[in-house]
Amino acid sequence: MREKHIIVAVSAGIAAYKAIEVVSRLRKKGAEVKVVMTENATHIASPLTFGEISGHPVAIDMFEQVHQWDVEHIALATWADTYVVVPATANVIGKIYAGIADDMLTTTIMATKAPKYLCPAMNTEMYNNPITQRNLEGLQALGYHIMEPAEGWLACGITGVGRLPEPEAIVEWLESQMCKSNELEGTTVLVTAGGTQENIDPVRYIGNRSSGKMGYAIAEQAARMGANVILVSAPTSLAVPSGVDFVPVDSALSMQHAVESRYDTVDVVVMAAAVSDFRVLHKAEQKIKKMESMTLELVKNPDILQGLGAKKKHQILVGFAAETEHVIEYGQDKVARKNLDMLVANDVSKSNAGFNVDTNEGYFLYPNKDPKEMPNMKKSELAHNIMKEVVELVKNK
Numbered sequence: 001m002r003e004k005h006i007i008v009a010v011s012a013g014i015a016a017y018k019a020i021e022v023v024s025r026l027r028k029k030g031a032e033v034k035v036v037m038t039e040n041a042t043h044i045a046s047p048l049t050f051g052e053i054s055g056h057p058v059a060i061d062m063f064e065q066v067h068q069w070d071v072e073h074i075a076l077a078t079w080a081d082t083y084v085v086v087p088a089t090a091n092v093i094g095k096i097y098a099g100i101a102d103d104m105l106t107t108t109i110m111a112t113k114a115p116k117y118l119c120p121a122m123n124t125e126m127y128n129n130p131i132t133q134r135n136l137e138g139l140q141a142l143g144y145h146i147m148e149p150a151e152g153w154l155a156c157g158i159t160g161v162g163r164l165p166e167p168e169a170i171v172e173w174l175e176s177q178m179c180k181s182n183e184l185e186g187t188t189v190l191v192t193a194g195g196t197q198e199n200i201d202p203v204r205y206i207g208n209r210s211s212g213k214m215g216y217a218i219a220e221q222a223a224r225m226g227a228n229v230i231l232v233s234a235p236t237s238l239a240v241p242s243g244v245d246f247v248p249v250d251s252a253l254s255m256q257h258a259v260e261s262r263y264d265t266v267d268v269v270v271m272a273a274a275v276s277d278f279r280v281l282h283k284a285e286q287k288i289k290k291m292e293s294m295t296l297e298l299v300k301n302p303d304i305l306q307g308l309g310a311k312k313k314h315q316i317l318v319g320f321a322a323e324t325e326h327v328i329e330y331g332q333d334k335v336a337r338k339n340l341d342m343l344v345a346n347d348v349s350k351s352n353a354g355f356n357v358d359t360n361e362g363y364f365l366y367p368n369k370d371p372k373e374m375p376n377m378k379k380s381e382l383a384h385n386i387m388k389e390v391v392e393l394v395k396n397k
């Protein structure tokens with residue numbers, strides 16, 4: 001999103017207030033945002049707020065004297081490299097498809113060459129109306145990107161389709177559409193994520209602090225690059241990235257089964273999961289009652305990645321390692337032991353790397369190439385760098 005010029009155009013849906021958070025989230029991701037509103041939208045959400053949040057004056061009136069631009073709607077249209085309408089009402093969708101340009105929103109969208117994204121939001125009957133559907137299909141055929149509205153409670157008091165998705169989902173969708181490439185088209189990438197859970201009894205388990213953020217970011221990035229993505233995930237609190245085939249698991253053994261049963265058909269495996277090295281030998285069938293002391297006997301779990309390395313054919317294997325010292329030396333040993341094509345070795349002794357934080361740092365290690373140092377960066381950025389390396393590994397296979 002960094003350095004992107006995004007126009008957020010707001011039409012008069014009751015969910016217009018959600019666009020404020022969309023603007024804020026886009027700016028936090030580094031985009032520059034200018035807001036265009038229809039006159040009616042200003043009765044629902046305040047242009048003042050949009051102005052404050054975007055850091056730019058809000059464009060509403062076609063005939064207002066603005067000094068910094070000669071012809072404002074053309075200047076805005078040229079400035080934009082992305083144009084998103086959020087929410088897009090039935091009226092605005094109809095006007096855009098009919099080629100009507102009678103206000104700032106409809107003139108700027110007609111004048112811009114930027115890719116266009118619409119987030120429709122309206123009453124269910126209006127959304128299902130064949131006229132709206134025809135307009136949306138027509139716009140799609142013209143290259144407009146349309147986000148599916150969500151289902152749920154609508155302001156008109158009914159429950160149905162037509163709800164504007166949450167700002168976080170809108171921004172995620174936008175990002176996935178904007179940053180799409182076809183570098184991994186035709187490649188199947190299996191990603192594991194999260195920390196496995198080893199049951200003690202029906203209500204307790206042994207777990208670890210993995211949040212799943214790294215694996216989910218990798219799955220999302222791989223999908224953006226056009227790969228078919230299978231996300232095998234231990235329980236997390238994260239939303240499943242759009243466009244991935246989701247396989248929920250819990251224990252190391254269930255993860256092993258999910259991965260191995262798909263291994264022959266995948267091209268790349270990225271093992272970002274924190275797999276428990278042990279499981280409880282005798283799981284209690286019933287909840288264990290309080291007692292003075294107890295001992296759990298643990299047995300070793302299989303090393304899933306090492307097993308995959310041992311029977312590797314065409315696959316590319318990427319592993320992760322959490323180290324607190326001798327990061328390169330210990331990591332390089334894992335590359336050899338697990339027959340990996342690449343290892344992301346994290347230095348978790350740093351407070352801003354590893355488990356349960358949003359950033360990471362460390363090294364990319366290879367069997368026969370020099371290590372690459374990865375400075376501290378966001379997990380989403382690291383995911384991008386990891387998948388760029390995977391693209392190279394796939395190319396050179």
Ligand code: CTP
Nearest residue numbers: 271272273275277302303304305319320321322
């Ligand atoms: N892994 C696995 N199955 C296990 C344990 C780990 O597939 N039972 C995978 C992880 O998903 C990760 C890599 O192996 O990709 C981590 O290797 P591991 O040797 O466990 O490294 P550390 O977690 O750093 O642990 P240690 O140093 O104790 O070996």
